Amino acid sequence: MNDINYNITSLIDILGLVQGLFLGLFLISESRYQKSKLLLGLFLVVYSVELLNSIFEDLHILKANPNLLFIPFNFHYLVIPLFYLYVKNVSNSYLSKKKVFLILLPGILEFIFYCIIFLQRSDFKMNLFNSENFMEWMGMLVILSLPYSIYYGVLTIKHINKHKESVDNFYSNTEGKLLLWAKGVAIFLIFFISFIFSSIFVESKFYSEYIYPIMSAINVMFIFWIGISGIRQAKLFDSLDVSSENIETNLNNSVPVKTELINAHYSKLIELMSKEKFFLEPNISLADVAKKLEISQRNLSELIRENSNKNFNQFINYYRVEEAKKLLKDSSNNNLNMLGIAYDSGFNSKASFYSVFKKLSSVTPTEFKNNKL
Numbered sequence: 001m002n003d004i005n006y007n008i009t010s011l012i013d014i015l016g017l018v019q020g021l022f023l024g025l026f027l028i029s030e031s032r033y034q035k036s037k038l039l040l041g042l043f044l045v046v047y048s049v050e051l052l053n054s055i056f057e058d059l060h061i062l063k064a065n066p067n068l069l070f071i072p073f074n075f076h077y078l079v080i081p082l083f084y085l086y087v088k089n090v091s092n093s094y095l096s097k098k099k100v101f102l103i104l105l106p107g108i109l110e111f112i113f114y115c116i117i118f119l120q121r122s123d124f125k126m127n128l129f130n131s132e133n134f135m136e137w138m139g140m141l142v143i144l145s146l147p148y149s150i151y152y153g154v155l156t157i158k159h160i161n162k163h164k165e166s167v168d169n170f171y172s173n174t175e176g177k178l179l180l181w182a183k184g185v186a187i188f189l190i191f192f193i194s195f196i197f198s199s200i201f202v203e204s205k206f207y208s209e210y211i212y213p214i215m216s217a218i219n220v221m222f223i224f225w226i227g228i229s230g231i232r233q234a235k236l237f238d239s240l241d242v243s244s245e246n247i248e249t250n251l252n253n254s255v256p257v258k259t260e261l262i263n264a265h266y267s268k269l270i271e272l273m274s275k276e277k278f279f280l281e282p283n284i285s286l287a288d289v290a291k292k293l294e295i296s297q298r299n300l301s302e303l304i305r306e307n308s309n310k311n312f313n314q315f316i317n318y319y320r321v322e323e324a325k326k327l328l329k330d331s332s333n334n335n336l337n338m339l340g341i342a343y344d345s346g347f348n349s350k351a352s353f354y355s356v357f358k359k360l361s362s363v364t365p366t367e368f369k370n371n372k373l
Contacts, residue, residue, distance in 0.1 A: 010058035012216040013051045016223050020048025023227030030231075036090035040230040043082040048223060049073045054216075069125040072114035076145035078107025080189055084152040084159075087182050091163045091236050106148065110141075146197050149189070156186040165311075167236070169301050170286045172279070172316035173348050177236055181229040188222060266307050268293055269300075279319040282348040286312045320346040321360045324353070328369045338365055 027041030052073050056062050062069060081103050088095060095103075117125065128134050160183045167177045195215065272278045272292060281288070289312075290300040304315045324345040327333050336344070342353035357365050 007058060009213045009216055010055050012213065012220055013055045013058070016216065016220040017048050017051045017055065019220065020044050020051075020223045020227070023223070023231075024048060027227070027230055034090075036086055036233075037230065039082060039086035039089055040226075043079065043086060044223065044227060044230075046075045046082060047079050050075055050079070051219075066126050066129075067122045069122070069129055070114055070117040072111055072118050074110065074114055074142075075107060076142055077110045077148055078104065080149040080152045080156070080186075080193070081107060083182075083185065083189065084156045086230075087156050087159055087179065087186075090182075090233060091159070091166070091179065093159065093163070103152070106145075110145075143197065146193065149193050153186050153190040157183055160186070168311045168313040170297075170312060172284045172313055172320075172346070173282055173352060174313060175349060175352055176232070176234065179233075181225070181233075185222075185226055185229075192219070192222075262303065262307075265293060265295055265299075266303055269303065273316075273319045277319075277323070279316045279323070280344075280346040282343075282346055284316060284346075316346075317356045318360065321357050324357060324365060325361075325368065328365060341365065 021044075024041045024044030027037045027044065029041075031038030031041060050073055052071060056068060056071070085095070085100060085103065117128065120128075160179045164174075164178055167174050171177055192215070269289070272289070278284065278289065278292065286297050286300060290297045293300065295303075301312060304310060304312055308315055308318075310318065324341055324347075327336070327341050327344055333341070338353070339350045342348075342350050345353065347353040347356070354364055357363075357368070361368060363371070
């Protein structure tokens, strides 16, 4: 034990390990409610326990305990694929069990391989560790995991970009639903893993003394960010269902009837917004409006797009901005601040109010009010 070399880098990594395990196990314990939390919890556990390899090396534990060589906590083929599956699951874009198994298979085989070696005698493992050919082969195995990880990182980013379209077509307020934090995680993972691999071409001492401690500190904050974001992230499209009645079931292959029926539904929709001001409900979704009109969500989405050339989010926010303009013009509302105007218009935050208002009006709410005054 006297050979153990305590240093700031190892302490940072230990903090990351403990933090990641705590947050990961907490998410796993909550997974009975959401399968997506199980996947994110597994991702955090897998991502964090990989730090044991660096911790053992920094503390010189492997020299004192060669029986710990090839500890089976290398998950080069599992980390990013697990996060990809989490993103797919939390956005209700499910994959078949067979496809999930095939995605995880390289990581499972890697784990089994390390387990087999780890369970061997210490002298046998020392011989493998000192074998130049074997270690080069192991290094090549690790290097091959880089394109595999980047591939699923890119797939994650592409899915999140596509997911935004679904969110805009389903929700009126998109805050907390666009998975922007998950996109940031995927980008960071690609960068971080690529950076770790680049250490092969950097002078060892410079990397270990200057670069790695900084990356370790960033990594600790990264693990905490993922855990908290995952805990706060709600399952998306929980209210997604299909109404029993829809436009097609009443068409009877008659174009005039179809046109009349579409016009009738759209008139009801406009009345629902203009007279009943249904848009004032801050968390209104496509499912809520479809249920009110007694048509399917798909038909409602098509109805809005074909008649207004907008998606659901744009359609609802148009009415909210118009309502906000009325409130800003009315001098009796001078006692209301911008947050009050936002809430009274159906927005659920000042930030989204300013963003949407500026996008639709080319001026901020404050500028609009000053211009009218």
